[in-house]
Amino acid sequence: MKYSRLFPKTLKQVPSGAESLNHQLLVRAGFIHQEMAGVYTYLPLGWKVLDKISDIVREEMNAIGGQEIFMPVLHPGENWKKTGRFKSFDVLYKLKGAGDKDLVLGPTHEEIIYPLLAEYINSYKDLPLYLYQIQTKFRDEPRAKAGLLRGREFLMKDLYSFHTDDDDRDEYYKKVREAYFKIFKRIGIPVVKTKASGGTFSDLSEEFQTLTPSGEDTVFVCSKCGAAFNEEIIKGKNCLDCGGDLKKEKAIEVGNIFPLKRAYAEVFNLYFTDKAGEKRIVSAGCFGLGISRTMGAIVEVSHDEKGIIWPESVAPFKVHIVGLDLEDKTVMGEAEKIYKLLQVADPERSRRTEGVEVLFDDRVNVSAGVKFADADLIGIPYRVVVSKKTGDKLEVKKRSGKETMFKTLEQLVDIVCS
């Protein structure tokens, strides 16, 4: 992608109203645009990041047998009345459809997937089954805040698992837990797993929390055994596992996993026939992961005073070519050549590319300082400077590091493709 064509350009100043760090940096760098409190447009750079996070999540969900589906945003109010959540789910967006019909904008999808499964699950042979989706959720939060960390409309992955019994469900629960650790490791942000109350939804649950002072959750981490707990289940000053001292930390909840109670299966008649021919209730688990919130969390934990530092796995581009002296036709030609050669495949035409994704700052008559500042702000992992000074070796700098390396084009390709 040529920067001269990229929409939109960076902003020098922080728009008023953007107080949280992720909001400020993402808006200034041109990744998102706020439409109203808690609602954002994802601009080209932001959408690419969201897409990369989604793909990592997808791969790990598929690896544990998940099958991707896509459920509706618009739900029949009827289903929510059946579970009682039409009244009790207090951040529910309700609207009226044709014929004065009650409708709901989905904040979660039990009310869709249970009736769906009830129609198809008959035998123990149909189980277990793992279905997930990556979908926009709507929650009418009394106070949306902190940029992408707490929106009213946000992107979330939700996985629902269905089993013949609780033991099988608990086995799968452990697999999902491991998959979550892999996901956050690949994405490049540290997480701790905390024990949490399950609310009315579940007897217990576990959350994946990114520790950072800007988080809105409070968690307690044991200094002895490393176990972590959410505030609501902590009774005293000591670890529930080993009795060690607890340290209070702020954190962002990026994932949440639950073994579900039977209530929904009962309401929607989700039963199966076992080997003995007996009718039995289905056991289920529910596993959420906030995709857009994770994007905000990455920025909160990975930045410096100049801008964002994207982990390689989710960066919108891998290489940022900063072209200087581009008024000189020779230099421009050289920069173009490097730009094309880096792209083994053509990432501008294919969404899933095998080539190196490159952003080329091809602006003419823009000062070096402006280009460097923009590169710092946008936060792409590798910066390659092409200028009159460029000889056989390219000037390469990692966004996350300080020292400048000098590499041939082949060496650079090796580095960024590894």
Added chain:
RNA sequence: CGGGGAUUGGCGCAGUGGUAGCGCGCACGGUUCGGGACCGUGAGGCCGGCAGUUCAAAUCUGCCAUCCCCGACCA
């Protein structure tokens, strides 16, 4: 939902009663050219909305809306 702050060109801001100004950005011309360069010229705003006070309102009063922060809430 309680408390506080804010709302003025695209963005950031100043403007305490006499029908709007600065910086950035933008356009054009010129000089610059490795860390957000400079000079000149120019375009761009019925000051969040409604109602009121006044000869006169961005400015005073009332109501409303929106955004941000603190808290409550967060299946």
